[in-house]
Amino acid sequence: MKAAVLHEVGGVPRYEEFPDPVPAEGEVVIEVLAAAVENVDKAVAAGKHYASGKYLGELPMIPVFDGIGRLPDGTLVGFGNVRSPYGALAEKTVVPEGAYAPIPDGIDPAVATVLASAITALTMKTAAGLQPGETVLVQGATGVAGRLAVQVARLLGAGRIVATGRDDSQLAELEADAVINTAVSDEELQQAYADAGGYDVVADFLWGRPTQILLRALTPDTFAFATPTRIVQIGEVAGPDLAVPAAALRTSGIELYGAARNLTPESMGESYQQVVEWTRAGDLTFHLDRVPLTDIESAWQRTSSHGRRLVVIP
Ligand SMILES: NC(=O)c1ccc[n+]([C@@H]2O[C@H](COP(=O)([O-])OP(=O)(O)OC[C@H]3O[C@@H](n4cnc5c(N)ncnc54)[C@H](OP(=O)(O)O)[C@@H]3O)[C@@H](O)[C@H]2O)c1
Structure with missing residues (x-):
């Protein structure tokens, strides 16, 4: 498969060929449709984040630990907790069964990356x-x-x-x-x-x-x-x-x-529903820069976002 591959801690991922993930028992392969690149992802890849230990254990690796994709049965989901070295900046990734939640109909996968x-x-x-x-x-x-x-x-x-x-x-x-x-x-x-x-x-x-x-x-x-x-x-x-x-x-x-005050599974669910309704109704404008995976090298090195989220489309 094609992927953005990081060869050294703090390096820039390159668009290249990477072996397809093979799911172990209790895992599922996801076809990735969109993944946002945030400062936290760059900090992880630079070895400067507490999650770096978890995701940078094995090099080469594919950065970004969450995204939007399709399960083998076609269900559109938001996923997280990828199994390193497989990250979200690739055509496919692999996560534990259940490390995903369905995305409601009518939500564009790139937009779904910024609903949070x-x-x-x-x-x-x-x-x-x-x-x-x-x-x-x-x-x-x-x-x-x-x-x-x-x-x-x-x-x-x-x-x-x-x-x-x-x-x-x-x-x-x-x-x-x-x-x-x-x-x-x-x-x-x-x-x-x-x-x-x-x-x-x-x-x-x-x-x-x-x-x-x-x-x-x-x-x-x-x-x-x-x-x-x-x-x-x-x-x-x-x-x-x-x-x-x-x-x-x-x-x-x-x-x-x-921000976590009064946060419960119920209040989170209500907030999620509210944002989905506004999004479907076109009440929210999301500022996104959609770039193809082929452009990852230059996109990764951008320093100014001008209020737009970088979303990579494999
Ligand atoms: N708790 C949560 O669930 C949650 C969810 C989303 C975001 N966040 C947090 O919220 C923050 C913003 O996230 P974001 O996605 O909106 O980031 P972003 O798109 O990178 O925007 C950062 C904003 O902060 C401004 N800024 C950066 N450095 C500044 C400084 N030294 N002094 C004054 N303004 C500065 C930037 O202004 P310029 O445009 O001038 O650069 C820009 O407006 C982050 O800390 C993020 O982790 C938390």
Whole structure:
């Protein structure tokens, strides 16, 4: 079969021939239809992720551990937990029986690779209880997940949406009511957050510096009756840490939640159903760059995504 094959840790996968996977007992071979390449996949292939040990044990190997494909009986599924050295960047891969879930009719396999990002945006409701009419701040709105979060906030009935990013032209593409460019001085950013606020719910894909400054902007200088701001922590592209000053919690209405708050099999199922319905109805726009497997070498080396998910079609 044809595959994207990685020969060295931290290398670039090459389009070439690779032996077909042979299923062991309890395994199934999947015909791969689409696989998204995310930063986590590059980190795994570079030996910099905790999952690197599991997937990089044997070289050469095929990167990316999940994707969308067909079972031998034709069922369209999302799969994960591939058996290394077989990954998703190939015409076929192999997974344990049951390491897949059906994809509903009417969902394009390439779109299916990013449904999880839209589902994550629903944590504005499940974790932070977003109500119609409330004001939402999306931190990191020009990324794949952030763009979906702006749309999901609108679909959930948000009254006002403020979106942050680092690039004015990308911010202008968003259907937000106000935008903030975070690539300014700390003082200017703090002022921009204060001027555009207050916020009922914050969907935070950034953490690090921008969210640190947001906390400062939400902390009153003098006594004031606090208005609640429910921050949902979802991603950390701007940094894994920030300092939470005691005063930021003591004197403000800041409430910090993780995206996993209130997550249960039932709430996950409901979020999934909701995203499938919106997708089928055409209510969500997914920003994808579809590339054939033959182009994997150049696609893998792209450094800027411009808010579009790279989806490889074998
Ligand atoms: N918990 C979950 O289930 C879940 C699901 C989906 C995503 N996530 C997380 O959410 C985050 C975003 O994912 P994504 O798929 O949207 O990523 P992405 O498409 O790569 O987008 C990243 C966004 O962050 C911005 N950014 C990058 N570095 C920054 C910095 N230092 N300061 C300010 N902004 C910065 C980028 O701006 P530019 O456009 O200017 O580069 C872009 O808007 C990731 O941490 C991801 O792991 C979590």
